[in-house]
Amino acid sequence: MAIRRKSALTVADARVELGGNLVLDGVDLSAATGEAVAIMGDNGVGKSTLLRGLAGLQRLDSGEIDVLGGGPPRDDAAFWGDVVLVADEPGWYPGLTVEEHLGLVQAVYGETRMTAADALATFDLRARADVAPLNLSTGQRQRLSLAMALLRPSRLLLLDEPERGLDAGFRPRLGEILRGYTAAGGTVVMATHDQGLAESAGARLVRLSEGRAVAR
Numbered sequence: 001m002a003i004r005r006k007s008a009l010t011v012a013d014a015r016v017e018l019g020g021n022l023v024l025d026g027v028d029l030s031a032a033t034g035e036a037v038a039i040m041g042d043n044g045v046g047k048s049t050l051l052r053g054l055a056g057l058q059r060l061d062s063g064e065i066d067v068l069g070g071g072p073p074r075d076d077a078a079f080w081g082d083v084v085l086v087a088d089e090p091g092w093y094p095g096l097t098v099e100e101h102l103g104l105v106q107a108v109y110g111e112t113r114m115t116a117a118d119a120l121a122t123f124d125l126r127a128r129a130d131v132a133p134l135n136l137s138t139g140q141r142q143r144l145s146l147a148m149a150l151l152r153p154s155r156l157l158l159l160d161e162p163e164r165g166l167d168a169g170f171r172p173r174l175g176e177i178l179r180g181y182t183a184a185g186g187t188v189v190m191a192t193h194d195q196g197l198a199e200s201a202g203a204r205l206v207r208l209s210e211g212r213a214v215a216r
């Protein structure tokens with residue numbers, strides 16, 4: 001008998017118009033608790049817009065969203081305590097090293113999913129621990145963004161093109177890290193152009209086409 005997993009999020013008939021274009025045109029999406037979902041599709045089909053909608057950073061013109069059973073996304077501490085969005089590069093703290101950025105996350109959250117030292121190792125940043133993030137390469141900065149996101153406790157990870165800047169060797173590692181996150185009960189929704197990464201993360205593929213989800 002199939003085990004029915006609890007819903008982590010649902011999007012029903014989402015419509016978003018931007019600059020006179022209907023970017024999302026009746027999109028449905030769902031993810032179960034402990035599931036990874038990869039949203040794929042051509043440039044401009046609305047993947048980032050959908051993720052921003054899930055994070056509450058893009059208002060829907062119509063449609064419904066439920067995130068973690070709490071209704072629509074809310075810009076409050078409880079929501080952001082459960083949800084992590086990794087999209088554009090974050091602002092870095094001037095004067096703090098890579099290791100200190102991770103230490104800061106650990107200090108703020110107290111109980112983290114791993115130690116800052118483990119995060120440095122997991123995201124291959126040990127050799128760059130003492131430099132400022134702005135002195136990292138693009139891919140190393142992306143690894144630091146992901147390390148900070150995976151270090152802190154959360155229930156839902158929203159990742160916009162997490163493969164950005166990552167070399168071919170690290171992408172399967174990221175897939176394994178995301179598998180570990182879902183195995184521990186977390187839910188992942190990512191927009192990606194890398195089907196290999198999606199598969200290594202064990203993600204269900206959802207294709208967006210002209211603002212519609214055509215397979216899920």
Ligand SMILES: Nc1ncnc2c1ncn2[C@@H]1O[C@H](COP(=O)(O)OP(=O)(O)OP(=O)(O)O)[C@@H](O)[C@H]1O
Binds near residue numbers: 018041191
């Ligand atoms: N602020 C905005 N005003 C008007 N149009 C916008 C705005 N932001 C995005 N768009 C348009 O909305 C559409 C969807 O953009 P979105 O970034 O969601 O696509 P995407 O699928 O994530 O693309 P990519 O694969 O290139 O990251 C694009 O046609 C884009 O030009």
